[in-house]
Amino acid sequence: MTLLSELAPGSQAFVTDVQARTASDPVAVRLRDLGFVPGEPVKLVAYGPFGADPMLVQVGFTRFALRRSEAERVRVSSEEPSHV
Amino acid sequence: MSEATLAVLPRSIALVGNPNCGKTALFNQLTGSRQKVANYAGVTVERKEGRLVLPSGRKLRVLDLPGAYSLNATSPDEAVTRDVCLGQHPEETQPDLLLCVADATNLRLHLRFVLELKRLGRPMVLALNMVDAAKRRGIRIDREKLEQALGFPVVETVAVRRRGAADLISALDEHALTMPAVPPASAEQDLHAETRRLIASAVSMPQPTSPMDEAIDRWVLHPVWGLAILAATMLLVFQAVYAWAGPFQDAIETSLGWAGTQLAAHMPDGLLRSLLVEGVIAGTGGVLVFLPQILILFFFILVLEESGYLPRAAFLLDRFMVSTGLSGRAFIPLLSSFACAVPGIMATRSIPDPRDRLLTILVAPLMTCSARLPVYALLIGAFIPDQRVFGLFNLQGLTLFALYAAGIVSAMLVALVARRFGRRAGEQALLLEIPAWRIPNPRDVALGLRERGAIFLRRVGTIILALSVLLWFLSSFPTPPADWTRPAIEYSFAGHIGRAMEVLFAPIGFNWQICVALIPGLAAREVAVSGLAAVYAVSAGEAGVEHALATALGSQWSLATALSLLAWYVFAPQCLATLAVIRRETGSLKATLGATALLTGMAYAVALIVYRLTGLLT
Numbered sequence A: 001m002t003l004l005s006e007l008a009p010g011s012q013a014f015v016t017d018v019q020a021r022t023a024s025d026p027v028a029v030r031l032r033d034l035g036f037v038p039g040e041p042v043k044l045v046a047y048g049p050f051g052a053d054p055m056l057v058q059v060g061f062t063r064f065a066l067r068r069s070e071a072e073r074v075r076v077s078s079e080e081p082s083h084v
Numbered sequence B: 001m002s003e004a005t006l007a008v009l010p011r012s013i014a015l016v017g018n019p020n021c022g023k024t025a026l027f028n029q030l031t032g033s034r035q036k037v038a039n040y041a042g043v044t045v046e047r048k049e050g051r052l053v054l055p056s057g058r059k060l061r062v063l064d065l066p067g068a069y070s071l072n073a074t075s076p077d078e079a080v081t082r083d084v085c086l087g088q089h090p091e092e093t094q095p096d097l098l099l100c101v102a103d104a105t106n107l108r109l110h111l112r113f114v115l116e117l118k119r120l121g122r123p124m125v126l127a128l129n130m131v132d133a134a135k136r137r138g139i140r141i142d143r144e145k146l147e148q149a150l151g152f153p154v155v156e157t158v159a160v161r162r163r164g165a166a167d168l169i170s171a172l173d174e175h176a177l178t179m180p181a182v183p184p185a186s187a188e189q190d191l192h193a194e195t196r197r198l199i200a201s202a203v204s205m206p207q208p209t210s211p212m213d214e215a216i217d218r219w220v221l222h223p224v225w226g227l228a229i230l231a232a233t234m235l236l237v238f239q240a241v242y243a244w245a246g247p248f249q250d251a252i253e254t255s256l257g258w259a260g261t262q263l264a265a266h267m268p269d270g271l272l273r274s275l276l277v278e279g280v281i282a283g284t285g286g287v288l289v290f291l292p293q294i295l296i297l298f299f300f301i302l303v304l305e306e307s308g309y310l311p312r313a314a315f316l317l318d319r320f321m322v323s324t325g326l327s328g329r330a331f332i333p334l335l336s337s338f339a340c341a342v343p344g345i346m347a348t349r350s351i352p353d354p355r356d357r358l359l360t361i362l363v364a365p366l367m368t369c370s371a372r373l374p375v376y377a378l379l380i381g382a383f384i385p386d387q388r389v390f391g392l393f394n395l396q397g398l399t400l401f402a403l404y405a406a407g408i409v410s411a412m413l414v415a416l417v418a419r420r421f422g423r424r425a426g427e428q429a430l431l432l433e434i435p436a437w438r439i440p441n442p443r444d445v446a447l448g449l450r451e452r453g454a455i456f457l458r459r460v461g462t463i464i465l466a467l468s469v470l471l472w473f474l475s476s477f478p479t480p481p482a483d484w485t486r487p488a489i490e491y492s493f494a495g496h497i498g499r500a501m502e503v504l505f506a507p508i509g510f511n512w513q514i515c516v517a518l519i520p521g522l523a524a525r526e527v528a529v530s531g532l533a534a535v536y537a538v539s540a541g542e543a544g545v546e547h548a549l550a551t552a553l554g555s556q557w558s559l560a561t562a563l564s565l566l567a568w569y570v571f572a573p574q575c576l577a578t579l580a581v582i583r584r585e586t587g588s589l590k591a592t593l594g595a596t597a598l599l600t601g602m603a604y605a606v607a608l609i610v611y612r613l614t615g616l617l618t
Ligand SMILES: Nc1nc2c(ncn2[C@@H]2O[C@H](COP(=O)(O)OP(=O)(O)OP(=O)(O)O)[C@@H](O)[C@H]2O)c(=O)[nH]1
Pocket: B018, B019, B020, B021, B022, B023, B024, B025, B026, B036, B037, B038, B039, B040, B041, B042, B043, B044, B045, B065, B066, B067, B068, B129, B130, B131, B132, B133, B157, B158, B159, B160, B161, B306, B438
């Protein structure tokens, strides 16, 4: 199990889950709404120029700039889950 | 179709959907409005109303709403959309029909929100927008299948093409009587799973993103090349605003000068001639010459906004902005503030974190708005020699650049200090969508420019004209007695007001003439130029107002005074419209007064330092 923030640029993975930092973590809720849900393919497209932050992540047909701290909430795995 | 039908005709419809799916473009198409359309999320931040007359003659009230990713709102603009959809908005009744808009190239994200809206159980229609872009990318969507699965009408639209909403309009007309009230979907249903099912059955997508976009982004978002492209773009804008405008400005100056001399030659000397030549032509003409610069600035802003570059610049600069205490999310509002702080401050509504938003509002007036350009250009022209430095740069252009940079640097300093002293509210999210690249439509850019030009001319023709006449009056009356030996203006109202203010401003090198010019500058910053023209009794002669004024200033002010005034202009929040919008957006008088005091204090302090230092060095 890896974190989205640890992916290498250009690599593809599948979301396993989004971990909330607090009971009502608005960032985690929003990430799920944006499509970071189990089984969804994600790709790390690029890094920002300073400190490799933020990161450009493709989920579904959309690309989002996420800060590292946001991407750390998303756990990914390289294998496509079978049950989805 | 569902059994449940709407008994009454819908009279109001609201455009709802994800950010940047083309709601406003569609709204403009339906209602003939000209609301702002641009290629980034969060363009529309408040509800806008318009009217649509259907071919059958029935009238609909159409509401354009800010884009939202979900009804679980995280920023003030999303909250407006949520409240209107749920019928909880204090000033808005629940719309009879939700006109959902989805970007056909982005259905994985957009259909989920459509399904979330469906749960509200309201009558709905789905506009599949941007089918032109979808076709170009080889995306095929089975509209009928989608319609069947969703249970409400689905129509294809191209909001930016003439008659691109024809299908939608006839659907609104024809379905009006039997508009199905969509049965609320069961709440447990997983929206994401359902979205995937819909896409699997009705959409064929060759690639998730456009290969062309990816190729461009490899350069534009590259850690090194990306920053180089950003810097080059900014420099190009500067160079263009400063250099390309020259010939056009000369033409305007010449014609105004001609008008002035003709009037002076053909009218008897007297009050009316003085009013026309020194009040009207000199006052408005001094500002009018900046029309070319303003149009060039807006040309670049419009092209950048429509291309999709702005969120990418925000991506590149986010980390840097965070280190100064701001957020990459603040980039677009702050960039808009270079045109004018008022829309810039309104654009902060798309910033989720209240502290980020407040800080952005506070520093937005430090971005050099286009109304300051005339003042800068006048003083630079009068005091900074037109020479090359390092064989490459023009000293005047560099000074202008330095003034813009001074605003940006001080904004970062303010943000840094505010973060240091303010309690840190938890972490703030970026979560910024990077849209597809788009080639700006020349017709839209031309229309946008015409609009900006018209706004500027209206300003010149109304507020600036009125203030110029007022200034002319204040500096012409009362007329001095016959034995008065000094300049007549010193006897006038303006002379007295200026003298009274001078006490306060003398330490930073302002003479009473500048003090007089500062007052109308509160209503419109550019009028300071007209104000100076009025108090120095410059008239539109052969060389044009601006030249005459620059010569007058150059011979009567010290360099220290000129630089001090420039410094004052970088910081001083002397624009009532900006203060009013801060008051409205923060809803707090305390914050507004605090911002005013802070910015005024900074203006005074920096002007003082600049004045003293220059005094020592020259
Ligand atoms: N190719 C194409 N582009 C479109 C179409 N409709 C809108 N656009 C472009 O999409 C971008 C977004 O349009 P807007 O109307 O501002 O989108 P919006 O949904 O109002 O966005 P927000 O107000 O931020 O929620 C602009 O660059 C438009 O020019 C379309 O049908 N085809």
